[in-house]
Amino acid sequence: MPELPPWTLVATDAPIERLSGHTLVLASRGDAESHVTVVKIVVGKPARRILTTTTHARVTHAALGEPGRPRSLRVPAWLRLDDLVRERLSGGTLEQALVVPGVRWGTGSLFRTAEATAVTRTGAGEVAYDASQILARLNPSAPAEDEHSPEAARARVDRVKEAFGAMKADVLQRIEQSALFDPHVPLTRQFQLLLMRWDDEQATLGATALDRLSFEVELAFDTARDHAETVGLRHLPSTARPAARRALKGARLARRSTSEGEREAALTQVQRLLEPLALYYLPAPEDVPGMLGGPRRLEGGQ
Numbered sequence: 449m450p451e452l453p454p455w456t457l458v459a460t461d462a463p464i465e466r467l468s469g470h471t472l473v474l475a476s477r478g479d480a481e482s483h484v485t486v487v488k489i490v491v492g493k494p495a496r497r498i499l500t501t502t503t504h505a506r507v508t509h510a511a512l513g514e515p516g517r518p519r520s521l522r523v524p525a526w527l528r529l530d531d532l533v534r535e536r537l538s539g540g541t542l543e544q545a546l547v548v549p550g551v552r553w554g555t556g557s558l559f560r561t562a563e564a565t566a567v568t569r570t571g572a573g574e575v576a577y578d579a580s581q582i583l584a585r586l587n588p589s590a591p592a593e594d595e596h597s598p599e600a601a602r603a604r605v606d607r608v609k610e611a612f613g614a615m616k617a618d619v620l621q622r623i624e625q626s627a628l629f630d631p632h633v634p635l636t637r638q639f640q641l642l643l644m645r646w647d648d649e650q651a652t653l654g655a656t657a658l659d660r661l662s663f664e665v666e667l668a669f670d671t672a673r674d675h676a677e678t679v680g681l682r683h684l685p686s687t688a689r690p691a692a693r694r695a696l697k698g699a700r701l702a703r704r705s706t707s708e709g710e711r712e713a714a715l716t717q718v719q720r721l722l723e724p725l726a727l728y729y730l731p732a733p734e735d736v737p738g739m740l741g742g743p744r745r746l747e748g749g750q
Contacts, residue, residue, distance in 0.1 A: 458545040465525035475586045478540030484512040510565040516556040584663030601662035627683040628676035630729040639668040695721040
């Protein structure tokens with residue numbers, strides 16, 4: 449099965465053999481309580497026997513936020529996710545299964561502070577998402593009392609908008625992390641759609657739904673930004689990368705130069721390099737001077 453991107457919801461009755469190599473968060477509900485479990489699935493090679501050929505999977509699992517080492521079990525690869533939860537894990541009914549970027553398993557070491565199992569960002573195993581962000585994506589049943597105010601939710605999204613706006617106004621980040629500004633990138637599109645949903649619905653949502661949506665916006669932004677940082681200039685067409693690298697050098701020179709002549713020459717070079725690329729998610733050449741603190745170039749070179 450092709451690799452599933454982070455934050456993909458998987459059918460609760462999916463066979464685990466189709467999810468080999470993936471890390472998932474499973475939200476299940478029993479008679480008295482809910483469970484959020486992190487699992488890592490690795491399907492092994494078939495064990496050939498006289499009468500049958502059996503394939504097993506190794507499932508490493510721990511509750512989200514649980515300190516101590518994870519547990520591991522061996523199950524038939526044909527077992528479905530919902531049966532895995534009901535028969536081998538926490539029990540109860542599996543409500544949602546969410547693919548996540550990675551996991552940092554908890555530790556029970558006597559020689560250092562015990563860590564809890566957490567979901568980590570792509571390419572940054574030491575950087576964990578806040579558990580509230582994961583719960584927001586799982587959309588669990590609302591708590592009896594809302595623990596977060598609407599003001600805190602709006603402040604959370606305002607910080608996202610401020611960070612995104614600062615990156616969008618930065619020539620270097622627009623080039624180096626161009627995937628964050630290209631809506632054809634699935635993670636970027638997901639962030640932009642959630643931001644649009646926030647703008648459309650935030651005035652009418654209740655406190656709990658508002659809080660949950662604010663966490664979704666924050667998580668989508670963090671994920672899209674992490675992806676853009678990881679792919680870097682590889683997001684650009686291969687033919688555009690040499691010019692983009694030179695434009696980055698010119699932008700850095702313009703930013704640090706104390707000579708007005710050198711600075712203007714660097715700005716002109718950046719504009720000249722970006723113009724033929726004509727990529728809608730890169731800075732427009734006429735905007736470059738203003739983004740780097742210089743005078744905006746008028747149409748016709750005036």
